[in-house]
Amino acid sequence: xxxxxxxxAESIRANAIVLLNSRLADCVDLQTQxxxxxxxxxxxxxxxxxxxxxxxxxxxxxxVDDIAERVVQLGGVAEGTARVVATRxxxxxxxxxxxxxxxxxxxxxxVFGKRAREAIGWANEIxxxxxxxxxxxxxxxxxxxxxxxxxxxxxxxxxxNPSEGRAASSFVGAxxxxxxxxxHAMRSNEPAVCT
Ligand SMILES: [Fe+2]
Numbered sequence: 014x015x016x017x018x019x020x021x022a023e024s025i026r027a028n029a030i031v032l033l034n035s036r037l038a039d040c041v042d043l044q045t046q047x048x049x050x051x052x053x054x055x056x057x058x059x060x061x062x063x064x065x066x067x068x069x070x071x072x073x074x075x076x077v078d079d080i081a082e083r084v085v086q087l088g089g090v091a092e093g094t095a096r097v098v099a100t101r102x103x104x105x106x107x108x109x110x111x112x113x114x115x116x117x118x119x120x121x122x123x124v125f126g127k128r129a130r131e132a133i134g135w136a137n138e139i140x141x142x143x144x145x146x147x148x149x150x151x152x153x154x155x156x157x158x159x160x161x162x163x164x165x166x167x168x169x170x171x172x173x174n175p176s177e178g179r180a181a182s183s184f185v186g187a188x189x190x191x192x193x194x195x196x197h198a199m200r201s202n203e204p205a206v207c208t
Contacts, residue, residue: 015088021141023088029141030089036132036148037080038101041093043125044073046107050114058165066118069158076151083147103128119162126155 014027021029051066081091092101104124109117129152136145 017088019087021087025140026087026089028139029136029144030084030087032132032135032139033080033084033087033144034089034092035101035103036128037077037084037091037093038098039104039125039128040073040077040080041098042102042104043121044070044077046104046121047073047118049107050118053109054114056113062115062165065161066114069118069162072154072158076154079147079151083144115162115165119159119166122155122159122162126152126159129155
């Protein structure tokens with residue numbers, strides 16, 4: 014380790030460096046997976062997903078940089094080459110099946126979000142609250158991107174009962190006509206239209 018005037022104890026810094034380099038490998042792996050999705054996505058939502066996946070890639074690149082630079086701030090060496098990442102990453106391989114890139118990338122974001130959240134606790138245990146704060150910021154960002162991607166897979170009219178969701182959503186901000194139509198549909202057992 015490099016000498017530094019940083020007042021954190023050397024043992025704390027050494028543990029934090031190991032933790033940070035582990036998550037650095039995962040984060041670089043995730044970044045390549047977002048590009049894989051960006052390049053290869055197809056279908057009716059192509060342009061929206063192509064742009065969204067690139068936006069996620071840019072954010073993940075920022076997380077990579079923040080994690081790597083914290084390693085160096087603590088007196089360590091950031092280990093982020095492709096070969097190191099390939100042997101150290103705990104992320105599953107990016108696999109696209111019939112469910113497509115939205116499902117594959119949301120799974121990858123969920124795994125990394127879990128890893129980042131675990132790292133918050135470990136950094137706290139180590140005694141490096143700044144690293145815990147860094148992982149808190151990263152996990153919050155990943156949760157947002159997971160929402161952006163996963164929403165493409167979720168029902169538009171409600172989380173539990175789609176038919177109830179359709180009726181309820183017609184009442185919210187839909188105006189009197191929609192309200193009356195939905196009310197009539199509920200009374201007459203006709204399927205309510207999601208508006
Ligand atoms: Fe591109």
